Amino acid sequence: MDGNTLSPLLQVNGLTVRIDTPRGPVFPVHSFSLSLEKGDLLGIVGESGSGKTMAGLSLLGLLPESANILGGSIRFDGQEMVGAAEGTWNKIRGSRISLVFQEPQSALNPILRIGTMFEEIYDSHRPGEDRELRARTIQNLLLSVGLDRPDFIVRSYPHQLSGGMRQRVLIAMALSLSPEILIADEPTTALDPTMSTQILDLLLERNRRDKMALILISHDLGIIRRSARKILVLYAGRVVEYASGNRFFSAGPAHPYSTALLLSRPGVTRKNKNDGPLEAIPGQVPPLWELPEGCAFAPRCPRADARCHVEFPPWVSTGPEEGALCFYPSTQENVA
């Protein structure tokens, strides 16, 4: 199952997704790259609309019909998945790479009982399995996500459950075939703080104990700080920073957008002496069909000069396997 031991479990290079809209083509994911080993924990952060969900969906070949992959590569366990047949995707999707959808409501079939949906997952990947054993597995999964009346849950339809319960059911489903990679898109947003901690603990335990690689998509840097070993920051569809969690949170990020994201959290002090006292990030992520010339973040950036408004910034290496899409990334020297 390990495939080629020289290549990472998941290697994405220069992935670009195009959507044709009435306003013209847009690129919600542009030149997206990442590398994930068994047991890795990558956090993807960025404001609403930055492309987190689109990036996650593209890694599972689940883009909306209006979207298509314009270029780039997704290699899973050595196998190229861009352009792969649906049958090839079906073999790995849900079983080897799994996704917790951001919208629990739309991800569950409203006319099926929860138990039936679990049966469908197991029937398609493990047909002929002992039914009693399967029922016990489902019960234990539901218990592990904090649903303490599993008999009631399997008999229920989605509308009979609260939003938080549906979210936990989705997480249990995503974990049901013990995937090697789990992409969790805002997995705790619909949950109260106690349940959010419990779910995050569960995902982290799977990551540590079973070496399940985890891609945690979240707008909440608190969650990412607690867990991620690598951080990928998205802005207007582009990766603007890739960093180790350690550097990002202790030495400080390299990209001014990442710095602004950190500063927009309560109780966080600025790290870069060149940055102004930003309480929140002024302005908004520009719509994809109206991206400014040069750096897309320049109109909001405290470090931007004339060049940033006209020239596209370079990818600057800031350390081993680290970098930022910026003319003026922070370095260890200018971080005070």
Ligand SMILES: Nc1ncnc2c1ncn2[C@@H]1O[C@H](COP(=O)(O)OP(=O)(O)OP(=O)(O)O)[C@@H](O)[C@H]1O
């Ligand atoms: N079907 C679609 N057609 C056109 N544009 C779309 C479509 N779906 C998403 N987009 C655009 O793609 C961009 C990225 O959206 P995406 O949902 O990935 O953002 P996100 O970072 O997950 O945001 P959030 O934090 O709100 O979940 C947005 O600008 C969005 O408007």
Ligand SMILES: [Mg+2]
């Ligand atoms: Mg999203």
